[in-house]
Amino acid sequence: SKTPVGFIGLGNMGSHMAKNLLKHGYPVFASDIFPESCKEIQDLGAQVLDSPAEVADRADRIITMLPSSPNVIEVYTGLKGILKKVKKGSLLIDSSTIDPSVSKEMAKEAEKMGAVFMDAPVSGGVGAARSGKLTFMVGGVEEEFTAVQELLTCMGTNVVYCGEVGTGQAAKICNNMLLAISMIGTAETMNLGIRLGLDPKLLSKILNMSSGRCWSSDTYNPVPGVMEGVPSANNYQGGFGTTLMAKDLGLAQDTATNTKTAIPLGSVSHQIYRVMCARGYAQKDFSSVFQFLREEENQ
Ligand code: NAD
Known part of the structure; x- marks a missing residue:
């Protein structure tokens, strides 16, 4: 055994x-x-x-x-x-x-x-x-x-x-920075499309057969009703918490500062996830940035 x-x-x-x-x-x-x-x-x-x-x-x-x-x-x-x-x-x-x-x-x-x-x-x-x-x-x-x-x-x-040792973390931090950027991008894109009168299912289908396709659009879509079996289909419960994403973007920011590397979109993403943590999204899945953007515009 x-x-x-x-x-x-x-x-x-x-x-x-x-x-x-x-x-x-x-x-x-x-x-x-x-x-x-x-x-x-x-x-x-x-x-x-x-x-x-x-x-x-x-x-x-x-x-x-x-x-x-x-x-x-x-x-x-x-x-x-x-x-x-x-x-x-x-x-x-x-x-x-x-x-x-x-x-x-x-x-x-x-x-x-x-x-x-x-x-x-x-x-x-x-x-x-x-x-x-x-x-x-x-x-x-x-x-x-x-x-x-x-x-x-x-x-x-x-x-x-x-x-x-440590290079596994380096690879992971880079991946998650790109994931955060693509998730926010997917969320704001889907939201714009909806406001322009497009059906979200149809829009995601088009994105996924076009050059905008990414993991956040084709495997983990942030818009409720577009996909089954993802956190957006379950009120953003489970999955990958917003606090954890904010933590990973903080790691990206630290390592970028230490190596004098410019990460303009990584830094903005970090701040967006930080604000979400302060506005009640901390325990929700990170794809809830879609919901966050919708609330922002309703104000
Ligand atoms: P989680 O918060 O769901 O689970 C962490 C577990 O660790 C909890 O059960 C907690 O009670 C336990 N724990 C905390 N402190 C402890 C201690 N001192 N002694 C013993 N147990 C302790 O987190 P998760 O979503 O499972 O993520 C874990 C790690 O994996 C994180 O670093 C996260 O960034 C990373 N990660 C998560 C995902 C995801 O989709 N959830 C994907 C990739 C990587």
Whole structure:
């Protein structure tokens, strides 16, 4: 039988990812700061433990899927963190989207304990997490990539090696900046079309057979009624939270500032998502920028 895998952070993404590990026959040791989040995975046969340290005591391969940098620092280096109990030779894979400098810091701390830390953020959303079709962008020591790949292919179709630790995050931050820009663009375009008297379903059909087509228009359309099975069809519940998108755009802004890089549209997108967080959209899916634009114009 297969050796167990630890999984910490059973939220919108992590719960599905851990389920896919179980499906592939890996025993799973799970932990989340909200025990409620572990209920479903427990019913499916995972063993739930109280803290990251306990997970590290039981499993020498651990995946973390947490909201942001402070949570990752806590889960790895906190009082009950992974590094308090980590075994020599352990492989630690962080799939959260965080600051690349924090990934580098965690790798240094892990190395002191004789463990290897890799960053492996994902792209694809909750649907892809559910169906095991995520894309993983991996940074860290190349010799460990095969071991990382073995686990990540249970949860994703594409596992891409990017380079030294932190480069997976760099790739992810770039992708999400483009995603934010395209989502806002799709939302304002659809809204303009509706105001010009076009049926939103017809307009999206035309866009998707024309040069305006993008993931935000053809897979994750922000307009209610255009597609089924996406957050816009469900009052923007679930999916990828506006706060998380604002966080990723903040990371893009930080890294752009550090490298003196101009990101005019990335910066505007960051501010739009920040304003949304302050106006009650924080917990909604990021495609709710469509609803936000409609409210703005009604004032
Ligand atoms: P989420 O908020 O739904 O889940 C995070 C989980 O981590 C929660 O269950 C929370 O209780 C747990 N957690 C927080 N602090 C903890 C701690 N100290 N110890 C243990 N557990 C803790 O977030 P999500 O949507 O699953 O996203 C996770 C990461 O993946 C984020 O970095 C996000 O940017 C990224 N991401 C999300 C999506 C998406 O579509 N949701 C897509 C790609 C990448």
